[in-house]
Amino acid sequence: MWWLAHGEHDVPAGAQWLSPREQALLAGIRYTKRHVEFLTRRYAAKRALATVLGRDGTADELARIEVRNYPGGAPYVTLDGQATAIELSLSDRAGWAVCLVGAPGTALGPLGIDLEIVEPRSRGFVEDFFTAAERDAVLALPEGEARDEAANLIWSAKEAALKVMKVGLRADTREVEVSLDGMRRADGWTSMTVTARGGAVFPGWWRRDGLFLLTIAGTARREPPALLAGGGLATAKPTHSWLSRPMR
Numbered sequence: 001m002w003w004l005a006h007g008e009h010d011v012p013a014g015a016q017w018l019s020p021r022e023q024a025l026l027a028g029i030r031y032t033k034r035h036v037e038f039l040t041r042r043y044a045a046k047r048a049l050a051t052v053l054g055r056d057g058t059a060d061e062l063a064r065i066e067v068r069n070y071p072g073g074a075p076y077v078t079l080d081g082q083a084t085a086i087e088l089s090l091s092d093r094a095g096w097a098v099c100l101v102g103a104p105g106t107a108l109g110p111l112g113i114d115l116e117i118v119e120p121r122s123r124g125f126v127e128d129f130f131t132a133a134e135r136d137a138v139l140a141l142p143e144g145e146a147r148d149e150a151a152n153l154i155w156s157a158k159e160a161a162l163k164v165m166k167v168g169l170r171a172d173t174r175e176v177e178v179s180l181d182g183m184r185r186a187d188g189w190t191s192m193t194v195t196a197r198g199g200a201v202f203p204g205w206w207r208r209d210g211l212f213l214l215t216i217a218g219t220a221r222r223e224p225p226a227l228l229a230g231g232g233l234a235t236a237k238p239t240h241s242w243l244s245r246p247m248r
C-alpha cells in the first residue's frame, strides 16, 4: 500500500495528460473550486498509479490511466479503457490531493483515505455528526487547537471508513465510531480503528503534517502505507486559489 500527495501547483498545464473522456468531464465543470479539485485529484492518482504500474510519468502514459467512478461515486481504475483490480481511494482539501493505492494483483480489499485541515468545528457540528462517545471525548478537550484537531481527525477517520464501505456521506456519520488509542510511530503514523454499528471493523492510521490531517482505513490491520517518491505533505500549505475567481 502506498500514498502520494500533490498540490494544485504541481498539476501540469494543458490537457494532454488527461484522457478524452476526462477532458470532456472537465469541460462541464463551471466552478473553479471543483475544476481545480478534480484536476489535482486526477493528477495525484495518475502519478501514483503510473509508479505502481511501473510506467513512466509522461503525459501520454498518464492519459492512458484513468480513475472513473461507479454511480455511487466510488472510484475504480482503468488502463486503456479496461477496468483493473487495483484498489484506490482519493481525497482533497485546501489545494492538495492525496491518493492511496494498493499493489496491482493483491487482494487488499477496499481502501479509504481522507484529507482535512485543522480548523474550527462548532459544538453543533460535533453534537450533530458524532456518536455520544466521540462527542464526550472531543468536548472534554480544552477549546482551541486540541479540540479542533480531535474534531477534524474524527471527522476525517469517519470519511475514510465510509469510503471503505463505498457509501460516502450518504450514510449517517454516527453509524461509525472512531477510536483514537494508538501510539505515534517514528514515521508519523498513529493507529486508529473505526467500528461500524453492525460490528464491522476498519483499522487504519492517521498522521498530521503541518495543518493537514490525513487518515486511511481498510478492512484489515496492515502496516501504514509507504510514501511514493515525489509527494508528501511535509511542506504543504493550505491554499484556496479559487477564491479570487470562483467561476471559470
Ligand SMILES: CC(C)(COP(=O)(O)OP(=O)(O)OC[C@H]1O[C@@H](n2cnc3c(N)ncnc32)[C@H](O)[C@@H]1OP(=O)(O)O)[C@@H](O)C(=O)NCCC(=O)NCCS
Pocket (backbone or CB within 6 Å): 038, 041, 042, 067, 068, 069, 071, 072, 073, 074, 075, 089, 090, 091, 092, 093, 113, 114, 115, 159, 162, 163, 164, 165, 166, 167, 168, 169, 170
Ligand atoms: C465520498 C464523500 C464522503 C467524499 O467527500 P468529500 O470530502 O467531498 O471529498 P473528498 O475529496 O474527500 O473525496 C472525493 C473522492 O471520494 C471518492 N468517493 C466518492 N464517493 C465515494 C463512495 N461512495 N465511496 C468511496 N469513495 C467515494 C471519489 O474518488 C472522489 O473523488 P473523484 O470524484 O475525483 O473520484 C462524498 O463525496 C460523498 O458522500 N458522496 C456521496 C454522495 C454523492 O454526492 N455522490 C456523488 C455521486 S457521483
